[in-house]
Amino acid sequence: MATPEDTPSQSDSTLSGCIRPFLTKSGLTVRCQSRVRSQCPSCAELYRGDWAAIARSGVFDGPVQNFRFYLLTLTAPSFGRVHRVPKAEGAKVSRCGCGARHSVTDANLRGVPLDEASYDYAGLVAWNRDSGLLWDRTRRRLRDYWPSVEFFVVREWQDRGALHLHTLVRIARAEAPRPALLGESARTANAFSKVDGAFVSWGEQGDCQAFRADGDGAKAIWYLSKALNYVLKDAVRASGGGARSWGHLARLSTAARMVRCSPGCVPRDCPSHTHTRYGARGHVVSASRRTKNRTGWSFTGMTRKRQRELRSEWVTAQAARAESAPAEWAVGVLEARAGRAGRELRSRVDVLP
Incomplete structure (x- = not known):
């Protein structure tokens, strides 16, 4: 039988990976929806993926020849003038307004004004x-x-x-x-x-x-x-x-x-x-x-709202499938987890002592 942990639910599907979900007044738990990776990598990646799909839709999903x-x-x-500091080793370096030729080790000066008092x-x-x-x-x-x-x-x-x-x-x-x-x-x-x-x-x-x-x-x-x-x-x-x-x-x-x-x-x-x-x-x-x-x-009218609706529909459909065939769902979950574990182990062979 599928356990609550294995059955797709609001907490482990739509909220999977979110490190700071919050409870709405209606009692629904939702993602934090941060787009900043340092605050929530999962929601930030979801945000990036949604916009990436919209960007591609405006290039590849229509009659591009027109x-x-x-x-x-x-x-x-x-x-005001600021320090000119290269962002990568080997980049062509011009002389900064301060008279020096900066390197990447001077990152603490990148974007800093030459004269902060007059900036x-x-x-x-x-x-x-x-x-x-x-x-x-x-x-x-x-x-x-x-x-x-x-x-x-x-x-x-x-x-x-x-x-x-x-x-x-x-x-x-x-x-x-x-x-x-x-x-x-x-x-x-x-x-x-x-x-x-x-x-x-x-x-x-x-x-x-x-x-x-x-x-x-x-x-x-x-x-x-x-x-x-x-x-x-x-x-x-x-x-x-x-x-x-x-x-x-x-x-x-x-x-x-x-x-x-x-x-x-x-x-x-x-x-x-x-x-x-x-x-x-x-x-x-x-x-x-x-x-x-x-x-x-977007040639197809894709929006982030529509993407959220599609995700919600998918989660609902998966939950219904698990409810109607719990044994098959449990087998599928275990096979998916075993496959993921195998891939992770293979990817770490190079770093094993």
């Missing part, structure tokens, strides 16, 4: 706060030029604490522009803050490259991986550097605590996450949605 695809990168402007910390967190508005204006501008455009957006934290965007873009081939034109049109978009009226724009550094989804699948997958690898990064970077790096982050946190997140905000009393995330708000990953007149990014 579209052109681009990877567009947009960055924040400068708020515009308030401007940086205000830009993070308004970056969502700036992206909205950019998106509208591109749709004015190319009506068929759809997007998949990943927001990454730079070492200095500013956001920048990696965007997969799809445009109908009949109206598709050159990559340089698309990139410049996006980079020169601007907005005015709804909080304080400040002018908001992208930085000078940006990039736009075209790629093919058909006939060049390896390159397309590489582009997708490049964007999706940022999904599991902490929203507020957990620095591995030393005192200089931590000091920079502390100043950013102080500036975020003081910035207004809305016209009527009183920062000291405001509970908004804007004050705890270096000014940033909104989702780390997003995709254009299907409407009456638009396909949205």
